Amino acid sequence: MARAARTILFAWALACSMKGNEVPGRARRGRHEAYLSRRPMGDSGPVMDVDRHARERAEGNGAAGARPIAAPMIALSAVLLLGAAAPPRQASVAYVIDGDTFRLASGERIRISGIDAPETQPGQAKCGREIAAGKAATATARGLLQGRTARLGRVGRSYNRTVARVTLDGRDVAGELVRLGAARWWPRGQRKPDWCHG
Numbered sequence: 001m002a003r004a005a006r007t008i009l010f011a012w013a014l015a016c017s018m019k020g021n022e023v024p025g026r027a028r029r030g031r032h033e034a035y036l037s038r039r040p041m042g043d044s045g046p047v048m049d050v051d052r053h054a055r056e057r058a059e060g061n062g063a064a065g066a067r068p069i070a071a072p073m074i075a076l077s078a079v080l081l082l083g084a085a086a087p088p089r090q091a092s093v094a095y096v097i098d099g100d101t102f103r104l105a106s107g108e109r110i111r112i113s114g115i116d117a118p119e120t121q122p123g124q125a126k127c128g129r130e131i132a133a134g135k136a137a138t139a140t141a142r143g144l145l146q147g148r149t150a151r152l153g154r155v156g157r158s159y160n161r162t163v164a165r166v167t168l169d170g171r172d173v174a175g176e177l178v179r180l181g182a183a184r185w186w187p188r189g190q191r192k193p194d195w196c197h198g
Contacts, residue, residue: 088153088167093145099137099182101161102145110152111161115174116186117141118195130195137182144168144176 092105099117103109119125120134145168153165166173177183184193 088151088165090149090151092149093147096138096142096146098134099141099177102141109161110166111158111163112166112174112177112183113155113163114165114185114187115177115183116193117177117183125195127196133195137177140180140182141177144180145173 091108093102094105096102097109098120100112100115101109101117102112117137118130118134120131120138122131125131125134145166148168150173151167152162153167154162155165156163168176174183174185178185184198186193
């Protein structure tokens with residue numbers, strides 16, 4: 001709760017700091033007034049109506065009218081970025097669903113980041129070999145995680161699941177599952193591992 005409040009205050013301060021850029025005509029008007037003060041007496045040359053130009057820009061005629069939008073957009077981006085970088089938290093593992101997914105006592109589903117385990121359901125697995133490997137991987141993950149308290153570092157969302165880095169007693173769970181043969185590394189942007197032929 002305290003982190004959320006700090007994030008909102010940071011975004012509000014950022015938005016306020018941008019407000020100085022909303023009236024660029026003010027600086028030009030100041031320069032023009034200084035120029036007029038230096039003109040010789042009797043100089044009747046043309047004088048630009050700076051106030052009229054400033055009013056037109058403030059009313060939205062031209063790019064300057066859209067500039068105030070930048071402040072709230074930058075503030076919103078800051079909120080999203082800071083919210084995504086949530087600190088690690090501890091939670092109790094209630095039930096292991098398969099080799100790379102489990103459910104917390106709160107009901108939240110967690111997908112372990114960076115790895116892929118074989119599927120266990122006929123509609124998702126590509127062959128019988130993958131189903132058999134998936135059942136073995138699920139048993140391995142249950143022995144490692146179920147009923148334990150794990151440390152979670154959220155990195156994103158996927159299929160209504162929280163994707164997180166998971167550690168247990170200081171050990172990286174993803175690396176441990178790979179070491180035990182229950183999962184394979186799946187770097188972001190790479191093809192999903194083939195459990196039928198690989």
